[in-house]
Amino acid sequence: MTKLSVNINKIATLRNSRGGNVPDLLKVAADVQKFGAQGVTIHPRPDERHIRYQDARDLVPVVHTEYNIEGNPVKKFIDLVLEVKPTQVTLVPDADDAITSNAGWDTVKHKSFLQDVITEFKSNGIRTSIFVDPVLEMIEGAKEIGTDRIELYTEAFAHEYGLGNTAGIDPYVASAKLANDLGLGINAGHDLSLDNIKFFKENIPGLLEVSIGHALIAESLYLGLENVVNMYLQKLK
Template sequence: MTRLSVNINKIATLRNARGGNNPNVVKVAIDCERFGAQGITVHPRPDERHIRFQDVLDLKQVVTTEFNIEGNPDARFIDLVMQVRPEQVTLVPDAPDAITSNAGWDTIRHRDHLKDLVASFKDAGIRVSIFVDADERMIEGAREVGTDRIELYTEPYAHHYFTSREDAVAPFVRAAQLALDLGLGLNAGHDLSLDNLRYFNQQVPGLLEVSIGHALVSDALYFGLENTIQMYLRELV
């Protein structure tokens, strides 16, 4: 069964809109785990517009499943990850002003930088995943920098799913098979939802984990958080 990691950034966005601590991101993380989530993902950005760096420190004290910290590895992010020592760090090349992540790494152009980062995190006992497009050259480049896993950027799949789901998933099937052949673990995330998750999971070989936030939190407004997490888990069987 593919594991579900719930990205709680949108919970922090809602909290920050009014100040205070409602909703409480730590309590929500605990509840997500209690409701069946197998991991918690956070993506702190430099402006702390949703998850704050203090949130990450607080969450480290309570998360009992896999804690995944994703983000652009600037100096402050690296220091935070080294302090927290999560089970997994996911390196994402998003610009500071990006609304959301919108592309994977050029693992060839940034080879030396990524290789140094991966080695440092792995030496600290942290599993490393690199956010990449479904591009065979970038996946081969990811293998060259020594990462444990890749996370496939799935927005193009979601965007084309209702036009032709077979065509939409095809490059991800090829990318996943290459990752398996290269000995890389496989994660996926971005715009996966109740509409498209089951098919993706059925078609893509070797999928270990999906990270889902925006769609899941949006669905929880209608279905409730506990029920929504169970609905997503059923799509991953």
């Protein structure tokens, strides 16, 4: 079964919009695990507009499943990850002002930099993952830099699937097959939803984990958080 890691950034966004501690981020993290999610994901950004760096620290005793921290490996982020020591760190090349992640790494151009960062994280016992587009050259580059896993950036698939173009899965299938051949673990995330997750999962060989936040929280407004977590788990079997 593919693991579900719930990204709780949107809970932090809602909390921060009003001040105070409603909704309670730590309670939501505890609840999604109680409901069956096998992981919790956060993506702190330099301006802390949703997840705060202190949230990352406060979540340590709460997350008893897999703890995944995503972000651009600037010094402040690297220091945070080395302090918190999550299960997994996912490196994402997002700009400071990006609303959301919008591209994968060029693993060839940034090979030396990524090698250094990954070596440091792995020496501290933290599993590493690299956010990449479904481009074979980038998958091969990811292998060269020594990452444990890749996270396939799935926005393009989700867009095409929404238009009824199921062939949009093809680059992801090819990328997954290559990753499997190279011994890389496969994660995926971005715009995956209850509408498209089953099709994606059924077509991606060796899919270990999906990280879902925006869609899952939005769907929960109508269906309830516990129901939605379990709906994803059923589709990921």
